[in-house]
Amino acid sequence: MQEIINKPFVWIALSILTYEIGILIQKRVKNPIANPLLIAMLLMIGILVATGTPVETYNTGGSFISMCLSPATVVLAVPIFRQMEVLKRNLLPILAGALVGSLVSMGSVFALCRLFGLEDKLTASLLPKSITTAIAQDVSSVLGGIPSVTVICVCLTGILGAIALPSFLKLVRISDPVATGIAIGTASHAVGTSRAIQLGETEGAMSGLAIGIAGIITAVLASVIPFFG
Numbered sequence: 001m002q003e004i005i006n007k008p009f010v011w012i013a014l015s016i017l018t019y020e021i022g023i024l025i026q027k028r029v030k031n032p033i034a035n036p037l038l039i040a041m042l043l044m045i046g047i048l049v050a051t052g053t054p055v056e057t058y059n060t061g062g063s064f065i066s067m068c069l070s071p072a073t074v075v076l077a078v079p080i081f082r083q084m085e086v087l088k089r090n091l092l093p094i095l096a097g098a099l100v101g102s103l104v105s106m107g108s109v110f111a112l113c114r115l116f117g118l119e120d121k122l123t124a125s126l127l128p129k130s131i132t133t134a135i136a137q138d139v140s141s142v143l144g145g146i147p148s149v150t151v152i153c154v155c156l157t158g159i160l161g162a163i164a165l166p167s168f169l170k171l172v173r174i175s176d177p178v179a180t181g182i183a184i185g186t187a188s189h190a191v192g193t194s195r196a197i198q199l200g201e202t203e204g205a206m207s208g209l210a211i212g213i214a215g216i217i218t219a220v221l222a223s224v225i226p227f228f229g
Contacts, residue, residue, distance in 0.1 A: 011061030018043040032163045037191055041155065066133070076193065076208030083205035090178050094206065097179070098213040101186030105130040106218065110227060125149040127227065128218055129157045132189045135215040139222045154189065161188020162195040181206025186214045 021043060022036030048058060080087065087094065106127050113123040124145030128136035133154050140150035165184050174180060177200055184192040185207030193211060197204030 006057060006060070008061035008064065011058050012064055014047060015040070015044065015062060015065055032166065032195070035159050035162055037155070038159045072190070076211065079197070079201060079205035080209050083202055086178060086202060086205070087209065094178065094182055094209065095213065097182040098186050098210050099217055101183065101210075102130070102214045102217040102221065105187065106221060121145060122149070123227070126153055127222065129153040130187055130189060131215040131218045132211050135219060139219055143222055143227065155191070158188045158191025161192040165192060166195060166199060177202035178206050182210045185210025189214075
């Protein structure tokens, strides 16, 4: 049994299987709370605890999935290309929205961490929570944070955004597809974008675009603003 557990393919297969189970549950329940990624995470945590498997063993296969994050994010360029005319017409509002969203995200995290007296290392780990994992890990490392904590925060932020943002935007009467996409992508990166794609092609394209813009803005801000010291 131990020999089987130590094989990377086992954890790759289980990760895919748990996500497929999450998709099936979401289709059956038809509720945004039943997010496939959240369900997959909970199922995988249960498997690791039940089998007494350390995270290092899971990462023998899980790291392969993480490696695929960057190429998967790049694929979002396809719907952006299809919405190029929309992008050209709304370039300034898109850039402004992503900039303000990134500033609010980082500023609110920094203020709350200071309010609750969190140490600089944890603050640095939380600051890039709203950008895609591939960029967030590097930003966290540069700031002196803990990349593994950052990854957890990025996942939770994405899941919460995918669940809550569409309903929240309706509540505050924001119906413009460009604004909706930029808000979701800036706040909850790729996981939120997967939900934005379900709302419409324009929402998905703008959300995918916001991932890249917000990632660049956050990386630049993290390198030039003295958050610590």
